[in-house]
Amino acid sequence: MEVRKTILPNAHGRLAGALLLTAIAALSGACSDGSDSPAYPTSPPAGFVDTNSQAGMPALPQLPGGRPGNLELLEPAEREVVAAADARVADIRSRPIQLWIDTPDTEVNIVQLRHGFAFGFPIELARFHDPDDLAWFTARMAEHFSIAVLESDAKWARVEHEPGARDFSRADADTDWALENGFKVKGHTLLWGIPMPLSSAALPQWAEDMFPSTDLSEDEKAQLRGILKAFIQDSVRHYAGRLDWWDVTNESLQPLAQWFNDRLGPEIVNDAFRWAREADPDVKLIFNEWIVEVFTGFPSPTAAQVRDRVLQLLADGVPIDAVGQQAHFAPTASFVDPNYDIQGRTRIDDYATALDLLGETGLPVHLTETNFIAPTEPELRAAQAEALMRLWWGHPAVEMIVFWGPWNKVAGRDEFDVGFWDDERKVTRHGEVVFSLLNDRWRTRASMTPDAQGLMSLDAVYGDYVAYWTVDGVTYHANFSVRKEDDLAAFALRTPR
Numbered sequence: 304m305e306v307r308k309t310i311l312p313n314a315h316g317r318l319a320g321a322l323l324l325t326a327i328a329a330l331s332g333a334c335s336d337g338s339d340s341p342a343y344p345t346s347p348p349a350g351f352v353d354t355n356s357q358a359g360m361p362a363l364p365q366l367p368g369g370r371p372g373n374l375e376l377l378e379p380a381e382r383e384v385v386a387a388a389d390a391r392v393a394d395i396r397s398r399p400i401q402l403w404i405d406t407p408d409t410e411v412n413i414v415q416l417r418h419g420f421a422f423g424f425p426i427e428l429a430r431f432h433d434p435d436d437l438a439w440f441t442a443r444m445a446e447h448f449s450i451a452v453l454e455s456d457a458k459w460a461r462v463e464h465e466p467g468a469r470d471f472s473r474a475d476a477d478t479d480w481a482l483e484n485g486f487k488v489k490g491h492t493l494l495w496g497i498p499m500p501l502s503s504a505a506l507p508q509w510a511e512d513m514f515p516s517t518d519l520s521e522d523e524k525a526q527l528r529g530i531l532k533a534f535i536q537d538s539v540r541h542y543a544g545r546l547d548w549w550d551v552t553n554e555s556l557q558p559l560a561q562w563f564n565d566r567l568g569p570e571i572v573n574d575a576f577r578w579a580r581e582a583d584p585d586v587k588l589i590f591n592e593w594i595v596e597v598f599t600g601f602p603s604p605t606a607a608q609v610r611d612r613v614l615q616l617l618a619d620g621v622p623i624d625a626v627g628q629q630a631h632f633a634p635t636a637s638f639v640d641p642n643y644d645i646q647g648r649t650r651i652d653d654y655a656t657a658l659d660l661l662g663e664t665g666l667p668v669h670l671t672e673t674n675f676i677a678p679t680e681p682e683l684r685a686a687q688a689e690a691l692m693r694l695w696w697g698h699p700a701v702e703m704i705v706f707w708g709p710w711n712k713v714a715g716r717d718e719f720d721v722g723f724w725d726d727e728r729k730v731t732r733h734g735e736v737v738f739s740l741l742n743d744r745w746r747t748r749a750s751m752t753p754d755a756q757g758l759m760s761l762d763a764v765y766g767d768y769v770a771y772w773t774v775d776g777v778t779y780h781a782n783f784s785v786r787k788e789d790d791l792a793a794f795a796l797r798t799p800r
Contacts, residue, residue: 341755343407344757347757347793348793352783352793353797354781354782354794356779356780356781357779358779359778359780360771360780361769361771363414363769364414364446366446366738366742367734368735368743369730369734369735369736369737371689371736371739372687372689373689374690377686377687378652380650381651384651384655385651385697388693388694388698391697391699392696396696396745396765397747397763397764397765398763398765399763400760400793401758401759401792402751402760402796403795404795404796404797404798405757405796405797407755407757409752409772410773411750411752411753412749412750412770412771413749413751413761413769413770414748414771415763415767415768416766416767416768416769416782417767418764418765418766419765419766419784419787421449421450421487421704422449422450422703422705422706422741423448423449423450423489423706424450424451424709425705425715426451426477427453427454427455427713430713431713436713440710440713441480441484444709445484447709448706449486450486450488450489451477451481451488451489452491453474453477453478453489453491454491455715456473456474457538458492458495458502458505459493459495459504459506459510460502460503460504460505462474462538463534467533469534469538478546488546489547490542490546491549491591492550492552492591493539493550493551493552494552494555494575495554496555497562498562501639505553510530514566517565517566519567524566527566531574531575531578532574536578536581537582538582539578539582542586543583543585544583544585546586548588549586549587549589550591550627551575551576551579551589551591552575552576553592555569555590556592556603556604557593557601557603573619576588576590576616576622577621577622587624588624589623589627590612590613590616590625590626591627591671592609592626592627594628594629596653596654597628597629597630597657598632599634606657606658606660607660609626609628610663610664613666617666623666624666624667625666625667625702626666626669627668627670628670628671629672630707631674631676631707632649632675632677632691633674634677637676637719645676645719646677646678647677647678648677648678649677651690654691654694655694658701661700662698662700666700667700667701667703668701669702669705670701670703670705672705673705673706674707674708674716674719675687675688675733681733682732685732685736688736688737692740696740706723707721708721708722709734710723710724710728711726712724712725712726722734723737746766747761747763747768749761765785765786766785767783767784768785770783770794779799
């Protein structure tokens with residue numbers, strides 16, 4: 304990210320103005336002895352937060368970069384919506400900060416270590432058969448992402464092999480691994496009405512056998528509701544305090560996933576969210592859905608239909624915290640027909656309209672299950688990925704992006720070569736694009752020297768940082784974090800004496 308050396312007027316202008324006035328006052332006091340040059344201040348202006356400085360060169364991330372996608376391969380109207388998103392980025396993904404250092408004429412290097420934005424990936428430990436693969440995967444995920452999503456091991460068929468007998472051991476292992484390696488965890492998913500053979504994890508075979516007909520008696524409906532309530536609440540309680548999010552519903556509007564709706568009516572969605580909220584009032588609850596503007600070929604649901612359904616649920620008092628939009632950019636039929644033509648693609652300007660519609664719910668939008676599948680030609684796929692990523696980064700509603708298979712060797716849809724690394728751990732062309740954004744364009748680095756008051760200013764992308772500097776041949780460093788939700792925007796760097 305290119306550094307600006309001064310704070311420009313924006314939403315944080317009052318904070319910058321207050322800091323400037325404080326600095327002027329400090330300067331005036333320093334000049335009171337009548338000397339031509341003010342003394343270098345021994346303490347920062349009011350409002351600066353001390354960091355914990357220590358001797359030693361910090362460990363700096365060594366991250367892959369790459370060549371950006373060529374947006375000239377897209378249509379002019381598509382490039383226009385990307386440019387409009389780029390213009391919004393500074394206001395929604397970064398903020399101006401100030402640093403003060405106690406040592407004059409010292410070059411200070413500022414490096415962003417991690418993103419504050421929620422980038423994620425799925426985890427299913429059973430996919431790993433080689434400890435070296437898991438070690439490599441763990442290191443790469445920790446370098447780039449902060450969210451681990453339970454890919455399939457928390458789904459109903461994986462947990463409840465027999466009625467009432469729940470085994471969370473596989474999901475527990477995934478969760479333990481994620482937490483031990485510093486990731487926050489998202490559960491996926493509590494209610495997914497897609498039958499076998501379309502999914503072997505969504506519905507237990509015993510449930511399909513027990514309730515084969517869509518025409519249930521009232522007693523049968525009550526029985527099924529009781530079974531579902533017990534599964535949902537036991538699952539949510541089991542992970543209370545360990546998971547930050549749950550995809551409560553998955554594809555409740557798409558035509559192939561109507562098993563629950565056909566038997567219990569659409570009100571089962573309302574119930575599922577309420578049951579989950581009762582079980583854990585603190586976990587964030589997500590309405591996860593596909594849209595035909597992305598997963599093409601079906602008549603529904605459109606982004607407008609998803610928006611309308613969510614707005615109705617909210618009006619009914621259903622506790623939904625975010626909208627999840629599955630981001631498999633591919634024809635739907637390609638998931639069941641390996642020979643299906645996937646050379647076509649979703650136009651970026653059409654998708655931008657769909658994304659705006661989801662934003663009209665007033666809820667944060669999570670891009671879930673993100674796979675850049677179509678088109679398959681590497682440069683076109685790279686351009687598509689570049690445009691989509693920049694559109695999301697510049698959209699105020701987008702709060703999370705989960706990539707559904709960053710390493711192709713363990714990706715659920717490896718047949719499409721979706722990974723940012725291929726089976727041999729080499730970066731793919733669309734992986735280059737993602738890394739050029741995450742590790743370069745959207746990552747703040749700067750080298751600066753303080754002014755006469757010891758101050759330095761820059762715009763910083765939200766995330767975790769380290770500053771390091773050298774005095775008398777000794778290097779020192781200090782860590783600090785820039786958060787959207789925090790008031791902190793001014794940090795003091797002190798050289799240990």
